[in-house]
Amino acid sequence: EIVLTQSPGTLSLSPGERATLSCRASQSVSSNYLAWCQQKPGQAPRLLIYGASSRATGIPDRFSGSGSGTDFTLTISRLEPEDFAVYYCHQYGSSPPEYTFGQGTKLEIK
Amino acid sequence: QVTLRESGPALVKPTQTLTLTCTFSGFSLSTSGMCVSWIRQPPGKAPEWLALIDWDDDKYYSTSLKTRLTISKDTSKKQVVLTMTNMDPVDTATYYCARSRDGYNSPDYWGQGTLVTVSS
Numbered sequence: 225e226i227v228l229t230q231s232p233g234t235l236s237l238s239p240g241e242r243a244t245l246s247c248r249a250s251q252s253v254s255s256n257y258l259a260w261c262q263q264k265p266g267q268a269p270r271l272l273i274y275g276a277s278s279r280a281t282g283i284p285d286r287f288s289g290s291g292s293g294t295d296f297t298l299t300i301s302r303l304e305p306e307d308f309a310v311y312y313c314h315q316y317g318s319s320p321p322e323y324t325f326g327q328g329t330k331l332e333i334k
Numbered sequence: 335q336v337t338l339r340e341s342g343p344a345l346v347k348p349t350q351t352l353t354l355t356c357t358f359s360g361f362s363l364s365t366s367g368m369c370v371s372w373i374r375q376p377p378g379k380a381p382e383w384l385a386l387i388d389w390d391d392d393k394y395y396s397t398s399l400k401t402r403l404t405i406s407k408d409t410s411k412k413q414v415v416l417t418m419t420n421m422d423p424v425d426t427a428t429y430y431c432a433r434s435r436d437g438y439n440s441p442d443y444w445g446q447g448t449l450v451t452v453s454s
Contacts, residue, residue, distance in 0.1 A: 225397065257439075257440075259440035261440075267446075268430055268432075268444035268445065268446055268447055269381060269430075269444060270444070271440055271441065271442050274439060274440045274442075280442060281442075312380060312381065314381070314440060316434075316438060316439060316440050317438075319438075320394050321386055321394050321438040322383070322394070322396065322397060323371070323373075323383035323386075323440075324383065325380045325381045325382065325383070326380065327379075327380050328380050
């Protein structure tokens, strides 16, 4: 099973600032099958990025993903008030499928 | 418009079997590449994937929970059912169903989730 470790656990920033979130995998993620999801209180997770760097439908271009192999990054270029939430990375490329999630990064308003 | 909705008991007793139903619309689970997963999330913790069923009726389970899980689908009713046996208080969580397309991809649509509490 691939273990995903996210850092930092909590990130305190102000609107307008740039956010950089990290996700490290215990082994290489095949074909960069790494996704990022956003979750707000009381809501289901929402897919932001798949394939390490492709934005899901309707996701603003201030969200971008990068990385390969075992190291991945989610960048939010200029934080909007609605971006403060918990972010999870998750991998889905194993065969047979066995999806795993990171423990999450909480992005909070400074 | 793709929607998914979970239904089932809000409270189960330890050792009981949990049965959850996911009723979906806006897609067909017989379409090549379509999959539905069950994912749970204990309060304050990260999501945990449980099981997946695909368009070809292939089924996959979390290694750590596979002995307790069964996933099935009724394509005509547009439903996916998950059963989990021998429930324990540590299984208290919000249970989500979610759709993936184009194979075993990250889910692109999630239900709103249903909170299941395990307590005597």
